Amino acid sequence: xxxxxxxxxxxxxxxxxxxxxxxxxxxxxxxxxxxxxxxxxxxxxxxxxxxxxxxxxxxxxxxxxxxxxxxxxxxxxxxxxxxxxxxxxxxxxxxxxxxxxxxxxxx
Numbered sequence: 001x002x003x004x005x006x007x008x009x010x011x012x013x014x015x016x017x018x019x020x021x022x023x024x025x026x027x028x029x030x031x032x033x034x035x036x037x038x039x040x041x042x043x044x045x046x047x048x049x050x051x052x053x054x055x056x057x058x059x060x061x062x063x064x065x066x067x068x069x070x071x072x073x074x075x076x077x078x079x080x081x082x083x084x085x086x087x088x089x090x091x092x093x094x095x096x097x098x099x100x101x102x103x104x105x106x107x
Contacts, residue, residue: 076089
């Protein structure tokens with residue numbers, strides 16, 4: 001009678017699969033903006049339409065979230081949220097109305 005030893009499964013296939021999935025995700029993620037721009041260019045939406053304005057808002061606005069209280073105070077904002085447009089504080093202390101946001105961005 002011979003003793004058979006069972007080999008424990010190797011973690012290598014799991015690690016290789018995870019690495020492949022991460023690389024595939026990174027490749028797809030890097031192409032989201034070009035893909036979105038391509039899709040938007042194919043849509044029959046004029047800039048002056050509601051759809052055109054909505055698409056332009058999401059494609060043209062860059063948003064940065066500042067969480068460092070010293071930096072926030074450096075802008076003269078005593079209570080959050082604070083909204084800055086083109087380096088100028090336009091609102092602070094409460095949530096703005098959507099129409100105010102649209103007006104600040106268009107200005």
